[in-house]
Amino acid sequence: xxxxxxxxxxxxxxxxxxxxxxxxxxxxxxxxxxxxxxxxxxxxxxxxxxxxxxxxxxxxxxxxxxxxxxxxxxxxxxxxxxxxxxxxxxxxxxxxxxxxxxxxxxxxxxxxxxxxxxxxxxxxxxxxxxxxxxxxxxxxxxxxxxxxxxxxxxxxxxxxxxxxxxxxxxxxxxxxxxxxxxxxxxxxxxxxxxxxxxxxxxxxxxxxxxxxxxxxxxxxxxxxxxxxxxxxxxxxxxxxxxxxxxxxxxxxxxxxxxxxxxx
Amino acid sequence: xxxxxxxxxxxxxxxxxxxxxxxxxxxxxxxxxxxxxxxxxxxxxxxxxxxxxxxxxxxxxxxxxxxxxxxxxxxxxxxxxxxxxxxxxxxxxxxxxxxxxxxxxxxxxxxxxxxxxxxxxxxxxxxxxxxxxxxxxxxxxxxxxxxxxxxxxxxxxxxxxxxxxxxxxxxxxxxxxxxxxxxxxxxxxxxxxxxxxxxxxxxxxxxxxxxxxxxxxxxxxxxxxxxxxxxxxxx
Numbered sequence: 001x002x003x004x005x006x007x008x009x010x011x012x013x014x015x016x017x018x019x020x021x022x023x024x025x026x027x028x029x030x031x032x033x034x035x036x037x038x039x040x041x042x043x044x045x046x047x048x049x050x051x052x053x054x055x056x057x058x059x060x061x062x063x064x065x066x067x068x069x070x071x072x073x074x075x076x077x078x079x080x081x082x083x084x085x086x087x088x089x090x091x092x093x094x095x096x097x098x099x100x101x102x103x104x105x106x107x108x109x110x111x112x113x114x115x116x117x118x119x120x121x122x123x124x125x126x127x128x129x130x131x132x133x134x135x136x137x138x139x140x141x142x143x144x145x146x147x148x149x150x151x152x153x154x155x156x157x158x159x160x161x162x163x164x165x166x167x168x169x170x171x172x173x174x175x176x177x178x179x180x181x182x183x184x185x186x187x188x189x190x191x192x193x194x195x196x197x198x199x200x201x202x203x204x205x206x207x208x209x210x211x212x213x214x215x216x217x218x219x220x221x222x223x224x225x226x227x228x229x230x231x232x233x234x235x236x237x238x239x240x241x242x243x244x245x246x247x248x249x250x251x252x253x254x255x256x257x258x259x260x261x262x263x
Numbered sequence: 264x265x266x267x268x269x270x271x272x273x274x275x276x277x278x279x280x281x282x283x284x285x286x287x288x289x290x291x292x293x294x295x296x297x298x299x300x301x302x303x304x305x306x307x308x309x310x311x312x313x314x315x316x317x318x319x320x321x322x323x324x325x326x327x328x329x330x331x332x333x334x335x336x337x338x339x340x341x342x343x344x345x346x347x348x349x350x351x352x353x354x355x356x357x358x359x360x361x362x363x364x365x366x367x368x369x370x371x372x373x374x375x376x377x378x379x380x381x382x383x384x385x386x387x388x389x390x391x392x393x394x395x396x397x398x399x400x401x402x403x404x405x406x407x408x409x410x411x412x413x414x415x416x417x418x419x420x421x422x423x424x425x426x427x428x429x430x431x432x433x434x435x436x437x438x439x440x441x442x443x444x445x446x447x448x449x450x451x452x453x454x455x456x457x458x459x460x461x462x463x464x465x466x467x468x469x470x471x472x473x474x475x476x477x478x479x480x481x482x483x484x485x486x487x488x489x490x491x492x493x494x495x496x497x498x
Contacts, residue, residue, distance in 0.1 A: 106488045134317045134387055141316055141338035142488050182319045182359050184335060 031186070031230045032085060035112040035147050043087045043230070044111035044148070045076040046101070046139075047118045050222075051091025053077070055206075055213030062215075064207035065161070072216060078223030082248055083230065096121040102135040106142055114143050115188060115226055117153035119176075120212060123168035133175040140183055151229060152180045152187050153222075156194035159203050160211030188226035192236060196258040197221055217256065224257050236260040304498055305346035307376055309354060311336035312494070314384040314415035314482030315392055319358050321366055323381065326353035335359050339482050339490035341380075347373045356381060356394065367394040378496065384415030384438065386484065395438055399496045401476040402443055409443040409476030409496070410451065410469065418485035419457040422464060426453040434458055440478075448473040455481060455491065467491045 032041050045051050053074025055067045073089065080087035090108055095101050097118035108114065116139055122132055136152065143150035154173040157166035173191045180187045194203060202208050205218035214222060228235035228244045235244055241255035311323045311333045323333035325347060332345035332354070347354075351372050358364040371379055378399040385393040401409055412424050414435040421436040428451040429444045448471050455464040464485065469477060476496040483489045 103487070137319055138317045138488075141318075144337055145339040145483075145488070145490050179319065182361060183337075184320075184359070 030232055031113045031149050031151070032083065033112065035149065036110070038110070041085045042111045042113075043076075043079065043083070043085055044090055044108055044114040045079070045087060046090045046105060046108055046114055046116050047153070048091060048095045048101070048121055049093035050074070050120065050213060051076065051089060051117050052093050053089070053091065053219065054093055055210070055215055056219050058207055058215045060204050060215060060217050062207070064210045064215075067207060067210060067213055072219065075219050075222040075226065078219060079227055082223060082227040082250075094121055096125060096127065097139075098122055098127050098131050098135045099125070102138050105139045109146070111148055113149045113151060113230060115151045115153050116140070116143075117155070117188075117190075119155045119169060119172040120158065120162075120165065123158075123165040123172065126168065129168075129171045129175045132172050133179055136176055136179055137183075140179065140185065144183075150183075150185050151226070152176045152185065153226065154187050154189045154191040156191045156203075156205075158212045159201065159206055160209040162210070162212040165212075186229050186232075188222075188229040189236075190222050190225055192260070193221050193225040193257050196236060196260050197256065221257055224255050228257075302343065304344040306344075307349070307373060307378065308344040308346040309333070309371065309379040309381060310342045310344045310494070311356065311381050312341045312383070312413075312415070312480055312482070312492075313338050314382060314480065314490075315386055316417075316483045316488060317387050318366070318383065318392065321356045321383065322359045322362065324355045324357065324362065326355060326368075331362075339480075339492055341478075341480060341492055341494040344378055347371070347379075349373050349375055354381060354396075356383060366392070369394065369396045371396055380413070380478065382413060382415050382438075382480075384417065384482065386417055390417055393438060397440055399476075399478070400443075401496055402445075404445065404474045404476065406448075406473050407445040408448045408451075408471035408473060410446050410453075410471065411443045411476070411478045411496070412441040412453075413478055413480045414439055416464065416481040416483060416485055416489055418487075419459070419464070421458040422481060423456050423458050424453050424479075425456070426451060429453070443476060446471055453479065457485060464489055465491050467493060469493055 034041050054070050056074050057071035076087045076089040101118045140150045154176055155169045157169050205214055205221055207213055207215045231247055233243050234240050235257050236259050238259050244255050313321050313336045320335045320337045322331040325332050333342045336342040353368055353370055355368040356366040380397040380399055383394045385391050412435050414422050414437055421434050423432045423434050425432045428446040433441050435441050450470050452468045454466040478494050478496055480492045
């Protein structure tokens with residue numbers, strides 16, 4: 001009996017060691033933990049009109065030239081529902097990262113994880129990629145210095161009536177991706193989600209032909225992509241959607257983001 | 264860093280996977296933790312303090328060495344000391360994970376027990392990026408504590424540090440340091456203002472231990488985001 005107990009104890013130790021190693025080696029930890037010691041895990045979403053939720057509530061297939069009304073709260077509301085934690089919507093329509101966002105950012109506080117999603121208004125002003133990258137780096141530095149975990153959201157390319165902005169937003173997304181790699185922080189790759197999930201060039205995740213603000217389905221895609229990123233799930237693998245559904249206790253088929261198909 | 268479905272499956276199988284447990288455990292023991300320096304200061308070496316607010320984290324290389332001496336020195340987060348051998352060195356700071364993307368290089372000559380700080384400060388636009396090597400030459404403390412102030416805060420030609428513990432106010436110019444001042448061990452509160460107009464920068468309370476020395480770094484940009492960080496120089 002004593003030897004059985006001893007062997008069991010050793011096996012438990014082995015299991016514990018293996019579990020730790022497996023997590024360290026292959027499973028990135030969820031970013032959802034209390035970093036500021038206030039006993040509440042809180043997420044902040046910092047950005048412009050897309051963070052604010054302009055264009056939400058409009059279903060796919062409605063012809064939209066200009067957005068006159070929105071409902072639903074955009075991706076922050078969905079993220080809160082998915083993750084089960086409070087999410088602050090710090091989106092200001094029309095805000096540019098370089099001209100104003102980077103100066104508002106130091107006032108953001110009280111969150112443990114912050115998603116930074118700005119740039120389409122910089123594209124309208126044809127801000128250089130270098131200026132965009134420097135501004136974004138400032139925000140990432142401030143977040144880290146204040147104990148927040150930054151997550152950079154990669155901007156999807158606008159289409160249709162705003163398709164001319166795409167070269168700028170693509171350049172910003174590439175630069176933000178490189179910045180995330182250098183800083184060893186996560187991205188929420190909405191640009192990739194658009195690429196895998198849109199079924200045509202006039203992407204149905206946008207209000208079309210407006211082509212700048214996501215519709216109801218588009219905001220679902222953003223929230224699911226960012227939830228996966230925060231939890232450390234690669235949503236673009238063949239079973240990424242199922243993994244996210246399993247992690248969040250969602251019914252099969254709830255996640256609409258499509259996997260990356262090998263060429 | 265990416266999660267894989269394989270990883271998920273592996274985790275779910277763990278409770279029943281007793282038979283295959285031995286092998287990964289041995290690998291884990293053999294690895295000894297691996298990683299990035301093990302969280303210990305080198306007795307002889309250099310640390311990196313990245314104080315430029317629009318600059319990415321930096322790695323620090325000793326010329327000719329493949330492995331970084333210091334990895335991922337983030338803004339306002341003084342690194343630990345990475346080891347340097349005795350002799351002359353060229354140390355090169357690069358963007359983290361981009362060894363070809365050089366930020367600055369400096370020469371140092373190292374003797375046994377020497378420690379240095381490479382301070383990076385300024386900004387990309389405006390005053391430009393700067394760097395400076397400080398020799399962390401802690402004087403004989405004789406049961407006292409040592410405190411040094413290092414000014415890398417853009418937007419202030421000089422700052423004034425005020426504290427009953429250090430006696431009269433101490434002025435420090437941009438990119439410079441105060442040298443070590445001996446203070447009585449215990450809690451020491453130091454306040455900082457911009458010399459030209461008395462603008463409040465902030466304060467720090469340091470619980471100084473006997474025979475320990477500390478550097479207090481002022482980093483970032485005044486009127487935007489200032490950071491005050493304390494780092495131990497003798498641990």
